Amino acid sequence: MSQSKLHHDTQPEADVLIVHGPLQPASVLVLDSPHSGRVMPADFRAALSHEDLRDGEDEYIDELYWPAAELGIPVLAAQFPRTYIDANRHAADIDLDLLDAPWPHHHEPSGKAGIGKALLWRTLDDGRNIYNRQLSVAEVASRIERFHQPYHRTLRQLMDAAHHAHGQVVHINCHSMNAVAGVMGEGGAGTARADFVLGDRHGTTCSAEVTHFVRDQLLAHGYSVKINDPFAGVELVRAYSNPAIGRHSLQLEINKRLYMDQGTGLKLAHFAVLQRQLMQMLRAMQQHFG
């Protein structure tokens, strides 16, 4: 599998992000996986074990989409865990309760701090505290600069490249979700989830044509699909989309029970089946959208 190096003055380190496939998208499609990273930064200084800190991880999601690179589709994958800093948040979505001093920069709360899941998470899905300390302003600012900004810059560059070359871009923001919501989970504790949840922030981040095309592809394989319920999409589908000028972003959440055993953490045989179905969907999207 090819891995592209970024040609940029401030090229991110390999422990920040990897782009599988080309930097020049062969079609309108660009994929990103912000939550499958598992390289623990040395300065995390969390109170929990590395295993516990993988709690919010979208396990295997980067691997699931790797074959897309062979279709000329770039797959941007974060290498850092989302519990360290969540790429799918606005950089100003700071949880003030985590800090040992007032935040001196722009503050734009999304409400995610209320469930412990702002830019820097305070709690795991089961409600346990990630830290037994408060974080310094410099520490948080450093995580934004070294991890969050390069990830966002790279996604924007890939989307710009597709848009420029092909007249539009269809960005799929790739995630997975627990089969059942936890104590702090979206949708309410104990809620069983559909096979797939598509999020277009209620029709604002991509055209209905994109959302319905993906929905119909998944329904054809017999999967259950919900739209914007309970996940409508967060920052990565919002930030660089603008359907009016052909910039489309759609969040795609896959139920983990389709491809892994959440008890053992191992992949199921259905992983390969799902992977083939998703590649089939991407090829259909390339034919339809260009």
Ligand SMILES: [Zn+2]
């Ligand atoms: Zn995710």
